[in-house]
Amino acid sequence: MKVFVCRKIPAAGLDKITAACEADIWEGDLPPTQDQLAQRVRGVDGIVSLVTDKIDGDIMDTAGKQLKIISQMAVGVDNIDIQAAKARGIKVGNTPGVLTDATADLAFALLLALTRRIVEGVDYVRAGRWKTWGPELLLGPDLRGATLGIIGLGRIGKAVARRAFGFEMRILAHSIDLTPDEAAEVHAQTVDLESLLHESDFVTIHTPYTPETHHLMNRERLQMMKPTGLLINTARGPIVDQKALIEALQNKIIGGAALDVTDPEPIPMNDPLLTMPNVIVVPHIGSASIQTRNRMAEMAAENLIAGLRGEKLPNPVTE
Ligand code: GLV
Numbered sequence: 001m002k003v004f005v006c007r008k009i010p011a012a013g014l015d016k017i018t019a020a021c022e023a024d025i026w027e028g029d030l031p032p033t034q035d036q037l038a039q040r041v042r043g044v045d046g047i048v049s050l051v052t053d054k055i056d057g058d059i060m061d062t063a064g065k066q067l068k069i070i071s072q073m074a075v076g077v078d079n080i081d082i083q084a085a086k087a088r089g090i091k092v093g094n095t096p097g098v099l100t101d102a103t104a105d106l107a108f109a110l111l112l113a114l115t116r117r118i119v120e121g122v123d124y125v126r127a128g129r130w131k132t133w134g135p136e137l138l139l140g141p142d143l144r145g146a147t148l149g150i151i152g153l154g155r156i157g158k159a160v161a162r163r164a165f166g167f168e169m170r171i172l173a174h175s176i177d178l179t180p181d182e183a184a185e186v187h188a189q190t191v192d193l194e195s196l197l198h199e200s201d202f203v204t205i206h207t208p209y210t211p212e213t214h215h216l217m218n219r220e221r222l223q224m225m226k227p228t229g230l231l232i233n234t235a236r237g238p239i240v241d242q243k244a245l246i247e248a249l250q251n252k253i254i255g256g257a258a259l260d261v262t263d264p265e266p267i268p269m270n271d272p273l274l275t276m277p278n279v280i281v282v283p284h285i286g287s288a289s290i291q292t293r294n295r296m297a298e299m300a301a302e303n304l305i306a307g308l309r310g311e312k313l314p315n316p317v318t319e
Pocket of ligand 1: 099286
């Protein structure tokens, strides 16, 4: 069986793939372009994709009718046309669960970095500006007693809530189909999105990216946040209307933002967000712990191999 692996992934998964099938591995540091992808998938039985690879109906058709499985090394699958895969009888697998804690850790790291102004502090020291201890130097708000609003109380949102409980925060949550009992399990209170935005000191996003969540955080919703409110996004860039976010920050509608994901990715170097002291941008590293990435690669290999064999996927998005 022939497969195309869209980037060099950790050996924990790649070794399983190369042992089980004839693997063509994209060696570039940058992902294949759409043309390069189309050339390389011709005739393959399986594809291992990453969040950077757009796997649409055309790519599936170019691969050919023998394509059985698209195995995504990520939990989010918004880069894959799931309906197109279903229509063609192609299975899709992903890597849920294993990256929950790593992503929640990053959301918390960004929250702490923003509130305690870590990046500004590092820049201050590196610029040689640290002359003495300052009674009012780089002050920021406490987490304890503050209200955290979690948009999307799924696996990752709940892991964030558990961390917030440890920090003695008040936790509000908004999710589709979320029951008060389910939220209470992680010490969160369910509210509508408007109340969450009005009442939260910090808002963190953990929904998947779908047509319904496109620009969920638009100008109107950003205006509902407190002027001191901080927005954290470790989900997907286009859930936030980035133009509206820039305006909200420039006009002091909100207090700051920390983004692990942007729209587009990578963020262009001339983007105004990169010059704002109250904004932190990191390069989509939510799942980037050693153990997590190894396990994601293994899970992607397991889904791939099961799909090639016509077996049930251990972690199916579609079957
Ligand atoms: C990463 O962004 C993922 O969806 O796993």
